[in-house]
Amino acid sequence: MQNPFRYRVFYTVRQKIVTSAVALALLVWGTVTVVQRVTTPEDRSCAPGVSRPAGSDECVGVATAGNGYAFGREQLKQVADAIGRENATLEDGRYATVALLLPLTSTSPGLREKVLNELQGAFAQQYRANRQNNEVPKIRLLLANTGKDNVHWKTAVDQLKTMTGAPHRLRAVSGIATSSGPVSRAVGELTRAGIAVVGTTITADDIANGPGALRFPGLARVSPTNGDEARALAHFGRVDAAKALLVHDTRTGDHYTDTLKNAFSRLLARSPHESQLFTSDADPNAEGTTANTFRRITHLVCDAGARTVFFAGRHTQLRQFINALGARGCQDLRITVLTGDEASYLGGDPQLDRSALDTGLTVRYAALAHPDAWRARPGYRPPETGGSTAAYEEFVRTLGTVAKAPAGPIGRTALADGQTIIAYDAMATAVRAVREATPPGDHVPPLADVARQWPQVKGSLKVPGASGWICLDNHGNPHNKAVPVVQLTRGAPRFVAMAWPEGEPPAADCLPPRRP
Structure with missing residues (x-):
């Protein structure tokens, strides 16, 4: 049915x-x-000016609203919020914008700490500058993310080049922090567009201008070059080249390691020992297989009877090398490792075998800044020129103000790696150029005039930085900048002494000499 x-x-x-x-x-x-x-295109926006590129989950670009967007990074939220609150107090048309260009979404623990510290230092200077005797223009601070390993640098740079007019009135870019190929290309595009750039922790000699080589018109730097760091270490250590050797990375294209290797090679021209080589991974933050190479290199260091080892490589490989030296066979041989400022990352590295430092091994590096460099203590008086205790103490007071409400909080501050200090000074240098370029009666300077200020930042017009005097030569490079020599310890890195590229502090007038 x-x-x-x-x-x-x-x-x-x-x-x-x-x-x-x-x-x-x-x-x-x-x-x-x-x-x-x-x-219908997928909505890949993250915030005004910020989006996720195709094939990526990172939010990159320029946070154009300036309202405290932290690019999804919780550790940056407090300082980003503080920057947003300060920006909100500014009157439209009466400010100039400075952008911080950084890999804000880096996955490297050391670089994440560095980025946080740089934001804190830059904000402290923004806050201070906006309260300096009602000077104009006020300073608006924007964050620009280049992504992990600076892969998306062009996205951020292309945006920045469109922001020189109203409402942003971009007049300078700072936060240029890593000596790498992408950063070099970013600096090149920005400076060719007439935008002034102030590098914080770039030290590569080939991301700089010089006589007959104006590759980056409008670039200024507040950190010494790798060449200057090497010369300062040589003056400090009085190294016997006959008992020294060089360990360096063979991976090319890394401006930091390439130029540090060249600088150290010149110092060791009379060394009887050939260099010991390793090849790092394409991603210098990756562990790779270099730890095995360093285990073998330590045997050769012992065979050579080397007392001093110059190391030209990034911090991950430096950490592996130190760990390997801690287990070396010749522990009766006292060895000093000398290297560049990348070692500052190791102060908080949990994978560093600190017991290695108890085996007759001393690790010292040329720091960009250190909190003890300009503070007198028993047995140490800071140099009379090249910097001042007063300038450093002003930085400390400002940092104390922005660390708490109403300006802050800005998150936990750490000064031992020098990043907060050097970012504060870079921002001060940018502010100096922006304000010196502003005509009387105007509120914003012509774009082209900002980048023209660097040749006059010297003598009585120097920037009295917390890291030391910033006296620029005609090419935008710091003259005889203070180089704190710092030693790794089981605890916090310890300031040892001040060193100078020229062998002694600059004269009181801080005027660079004529170069051939």
Whole structure:
């Protein structure tokens, strides 16, 4: 017997029409939904000016609203919020913008700490500058993210180049923090667009200008070059080249390691020992297989009887090398490792075997800044020139103000790696140029005039930085900048002494000499 319900529902003329109509409606709805999904672009925005590039989950670009967007990084939220509150106090048309260009979403623990510290230092200077005797223009601070390993540098730079007009009035970019190929290209594009750039912790000699080589017109730096760091270490250590050797990375294209290797090679021209080589991973933060190489290199260091080892490489490989030296066979041989400022990352590295430092091994590096460099203590008086205790103490007071409400909080501050100090000084240098370029009666300087200020930042017009005097030569490079020599310990890195590229502090006038 046929089911009467089935007959009534599906086989009457009326129900056939109803069923067909419903089926057609569902088909149309499904088709429209599919077409919309295919033809409507996915919303990849994160915040005004910030989005996720195709194939990436990182939010990159310039946070143009200036309202405290932290790029999804919880550790940056407090300082980003503080920057947003300060920006909100500024009157439209009466400020100039300085952007911080950094890899804000880096996955490297050491670089994440560095980024946080740089934001804190830059904000402290922004806050101070906006309360300096009502000077104009006020300073608006924006964050620009280049992504992990600076892969998306062009996205951020292309945006920055469009922001020189209203409402942003971008007049300088700071936060240029790593000596790498992407950063070099970013600096090149920005400076060719007429935007002044102030490097914080770039030290590579080839991301700089010089006589007959104006590759980056409008670039200024507040950190010494790798060449200057090497010369300062040589003056400090009085190294016997006959008992020294160089360990360096063979991976090319890394401006930091390449130029540090060249600088150390010149110092060791009379060394009887050939260099010991390793090759790091394409990602210098990756562990790779270099730990195995360093285990073998330590045997050769012992065979050579080396007392001093110059190391040209990034911090991950330096940590591996130190750990390997801690287990070396010749522990009766006292060895000093000398290296560049990348060692500052190791102060908080949990993978560093600190017991290695108890095996007759001393690790010292040329720091960019240190909290003890300009503070007198028993047995140490800071140099009379090249910097001042007063300038450093002003930085400490400002940092104390912004660390708490209403300006802050800005998160936990750490000064031992020098990043907060040097970012504060870089921002001070940018502010100096922006204000010196502003004509009387105006509120914003012409764009081109900001980048023209660097040759006059010297003598009585120097920037009295917390890291030391910033006296720029005609090419935007710091003259005889103070280089704190710092030693790794089981605890916090310890300041040892001040060193100078020229062998002694600059004269009181801080005027760079004529160069051939």
